[in-house]
Amino acid sequence: MIEVKNLHKGFNGQKVLNGIDYVFERGKTNLIIGQSGSGKSVFLKCMLGLFKPDTGTIEYDGKPYSNFSDEEQRELRKEMGMLFQGGALFDSMTVEENIMFPLKMFTKQRKSEMLNRVNEVLERVNLTDAGSKMPSEISGGMQKRVAIARAIVNKPKYLFCDEPNSGLDPKTATVIDNLIQELTHENDITTVLITHDMNSVLEIGERIAFLKNGVLAWKGTKDEIFNTDDEAVTDFVYSSDLFQKVREAQQKGL
């Protein structure tokens, strides 16, 4: 669980996050949605420890980041998996080397142990035979699965995903969404996922935080987002064709 209390962050006197209180639940896919520039990435980077909040606290399973010693911060980073737009794989490394990278960085495991773990996660993301391939030799969807394997190889407690579906066709995007959700449930991970994709909201929006101008403007579940009368939310989500169609179908009782 990640608990955010009264989080403020700005740059050069301009406020970006303006007093956010929110709880990201463990074992759930927690989505952050909102218009471009609403502060989603800054919020994520504060949780990753990449930006220091101006005021407010972020607690990881009950402990505020500011109270962690240097050694504990290193431990905490080890417990964070990250999945960025585009996958961000190392082009010059094989799939196996890419996935092994966090193990080399954060553990003192022997090569054989690391290889066992790499094979375990490769199997979990259905890429058993891809270990020796280069990223350029596999499809975009497979690259995303490699990036997911790399993000979970250290068995993280927290998984942060910044638009994991960008650049994928809708069917592959759904496969990736479902894989992230399954791993979240299987491993009881606190998953935080930024998305622009309304299909993802419908598929895996167990918890949704809607940001507007750096403020938490609405929170709820994928079922609740259809029934809310909150104008800020409806303005945003019903600009999506998909939501329009689902709502029309609901109104017709289909």
Ligand SMILES: Nc1ncnc2c1ncn2[C@@H]1O[C@H](COP(=O)(O)OP(=O)(O)OP(=O)(O)O)[C@@H](O)[C@H]1O
């Ligand atoms: N390092 C920085 N220095 C100064 N301003 C920044 C920095 N990072 C972000 N900002 C500003 O913070 C605001 C919010 O940006 P952010 O990237 O969080 O938006 P976002 O909701 O993630 O948008 P998008 O959906 O387009 O990715 C923007 O006005 C941006 O210019």
